[in-house]
Amino acid sequence: MYVMSRFSYITRAVWLLSLISLFTDLASEMLYPIMPLYLQSIGFSVFFIGLLEGVAEATAGLSKGYFGQWSDRLGRRVPFVQWGYGLSALSKPMLAILATPVWVLLARTLDRLGKGLRTGARDALLSDETTPDNKGKVFGFHRSMDTLGAVFGPTVALLWLTSQPGEFRPLFLIAFLPGLLAIGIAFLLKERQTVPSNRPVQPFWASFSYWRVASPAYRQVVGALVLFALFNSSDAFLLLLARQRGLSDATVVGLYIWYNAVYVLSAWPLGHLADKLGSRRLLVAGLLVFALVYGGVAVAHTTWAFAAMFGLYGVYAAATEGVGKAWVSNLCRKADAGAALGTFSGLSSLATLGASVGAGLLWQWRGPSLTFGVTAVVALGVAGYLAVVRLREQAA
Structure with missing residues (x-):
């Protein structure tokens, strides 16, 4: 009874959402580490890969x-x-049908449209299921389960590539199966009674209009994190760097599994720590770890050096992704949680467009060392700002 009461904040809806994310990430992350390798194998340049991920x-x-x-x-x-989640599942088998740039772009766009459709509502549902004192724990638990799928997925890809080297396309069909399972679990969710917001819905091109009515503290925190995202390119560049430095395809996928395993083991405990110490402190610490990683990979050449950096990268992700959402959700009204979290995630994703395209250009112009070094410096600056800034207003 004591154990059950201690973890009572993990409600049925939190469990279901976490399982859905687990199976969806199993499908997506089965493909993510091989995607840049697959695209290079069919003739895509580093710049085009960055452009594809950015779009x-x-x-x-x-x-x-x-x-x-x-x-x-x-x-x-x-x-x-x-x-x-349904749209994301549908996109997986599409990638096995054709390998043309336009078709690949269409499939990736459909996958990301599904992510955009669900993210704000899912995060708001998680926020509605808990109290401010437990948000770090709940978001941390969800991120742990989500990333557990990111351990299983690349493991399947690694086993496949070990037995079938260079055979990437069948994996896109295999990835459809856990996606279907996620859809089935999604239909077990029950709607939680929520007071509708009285704010009018803005047109698609004005989808970030929440920014104008957000609290000053929200704008300070989200603004700093979006600035960081503007220089934080897709993880695909980390995988490409490891491959360029001479590591095999199987080793690159293995590094990605290692990163996600560290993430899984760290996310929930660090969510607890965020509730105790405060989201700000943990987020700043995570950004400092990120700067160390990006500075480190710029000069890394051995498998062990990359293994150390990818492990630390898992700690960074666990200390920032769920914790950042928990912090942001406490800086808005409950009725506006979907718009607030969606705007935060959306602006971060848009910033990734600039980051990925910029990283691709900088890589081709001056090489990967400068690309990762610049991002490390920006991370240090954002960490310093968030550490000392005085928020003008706390939770709305």
């Missing part, structure tokens, strides 16, 4: 704020979650 994330970015608004306005979360 895909921009699609998610534009749609997250818009659908987050709709979720608030309707006072409903579950349909957005169900349709969002």
Whole structure:
């Protein structure tokens, strides 16, 4: 009874959302570490890979704020979650059909549109399921389960590539199966009674209009994190760097599994720590670890050096992703949680467009060392700002 009461903040909805994310990430992350390798094998340049990832994330970015608004306005979360995960599952087998640039872009865009459709509503549903004192724990638990799928998925890809070297396309069909399972679990979700927001839904092109009515503290925190995202390119560049430095395809996928394993083991404990010490402190510490990682990979050449950096990268992700959402959700009204979290995630995704395209250009111009070094310096600056800034207003 004591154990059950101690973890009572993990409600049925939190469990279901976490399982859905686990199976969806199993499908997505089965493909993510091989995607840049696959695209290079069919003739895509580093610049085009960066452009593809940037456009895909921009699609998610534009749609997250818009659908987050709709979720608030309707006072409903579950349909957005169900349709969002459904679109992402549908995109997987599409990548096995054709290997042309336009088709690959269409499939990746559909996957990211699904992410945009579900993210604000899902995060708001998680926020609605708990109290401010337990948000770090809940978001940390969800991130742990989500990332557990990111351990299983690349493991399947590694086993496949070990037995079938260079055979990437069948994995896109295999990834469809856990996606279907996620859709089935999504239909077990029940709508939680939510007071609809009285804010009108803005047009798609004005989907970040929540920024104008957000609290000053929200704008300070989100503004700093979006600035960081503007220089934090897709993780695909880390994988490409490891491959360029002479590591095999199987080793690159193994490093990605290691990163996610560290993330899984760290996210929930660090969520607890965030509730005790405060989200600000943990987020700043995570950004400092990020700067260390990006500075380190710029000069790394051995498998062991990359293993150390990818492990620390898992600690960074666990200390910032769920913790950042928990912090942001406490800087808005409950009725506006979908728009607030969707705007935060959306602006971050849009910033990734600039970061990925910029990283691709800088890589081709001056090489990877300068690309990662610049990002490390920006991370240090953002960490310093968040450590000392005095928030003008706390939770709305």
